[in-house]
Amino acid sequence: xxxxxxxxxxxVYDDTSKKWVPIKPxxxxxxxxxxxxxxxxxxxxxxxxxxxxxxxxxxxSIVKGLKYNQATPTFHQWRDARQVYGLNFASKEEAxxxxxxxxxxxxxxxxxxxxxxxx
Numbered sequence: 001x002x003x004x005x006x007x008x009x010x011x012v013y014d015d016t017s018k019k020w021v022p023i024k025p026x027x028x029x030x031x032x033x034x035x036x037x038x039x040x041x042x043x044x045x046x047x048x049x050x051x052x053x054x055x056x057x058x059x060x061s062i063v064k065g066l067k068y069n070q071a072t073p074t075f076h077q078w079r080d081a082r083q084v085y086g087l088n089f090a091s092k093e094e095a096x097x098x099x100x101x102x103x104x105x106x107x108x109x110x111x112x113x114x115x116x117x118x119x
Contacts (some may be wrong), residue, residue, distance in 0.1 A: 003044075004101035008085075008093035010048045010057045013077075013084035020086050023057050030090055031057050035101045042112065044105035058086070064109040068102050070095070076102075089094040 007030045007105055011020040013072040031048040038044070068078045074095050077086040089095035 001037045001039060003037050003104065004035050004096040004097050006033050007031070007051070007090040008033050008048070008087040008094070008098070011086035011088060013086065020088075023085075024055075033058075033087065033098065035062075035098070035105060037105070042108065044109065046102075058085070062102070062105050062109060064112065066106060066109075068099070068106060070099055085115075 009029065010023040010031055010033070012023050013018075014021045020082075029050065029052055031050050033046065033048045036045045036047055044062040046058060046060040046062060047056065050057055051056070063080070066078055066080075068076065070076050071086075073092045075086060075091045076089070076095060076099055077084055079085070087098065088107065
């Protein structure tokens with residue numbers, strides 16, 4: 001079940017060059033980013049599909065305690081142990097739509113007790 005859809009370029013932070021780079025080398029351009037809610041397990045995923053060739057560029061499981069940072073009105077980021085992810089949105093409206101859904105997902109994840117399913 002998709003709880004939101006937005007257009008954004010998916011980036012990762014490259015520690016070596018200290019720059020944001022496309023998540024897949026040579027893959028510039030917008031992807032369609034959805035947040036999916038698995039109602040059975042009450043989990044959420046960020047899935048991004050390239051508009052150009054329908055290639056999946058990100059399939060990320062949202063974890064409890066994830067820190068979501070709205071760096072600018074159109075550029076948002078989050079990190080895990082391995083890397084920092086960035087979304088460069090097509091518009092402020094799409095960024096707002098996405099961040100509302102992300103914060104909704106995190107709110108649900110963070111209110112769960114020890115991962116037990118709340119029926």
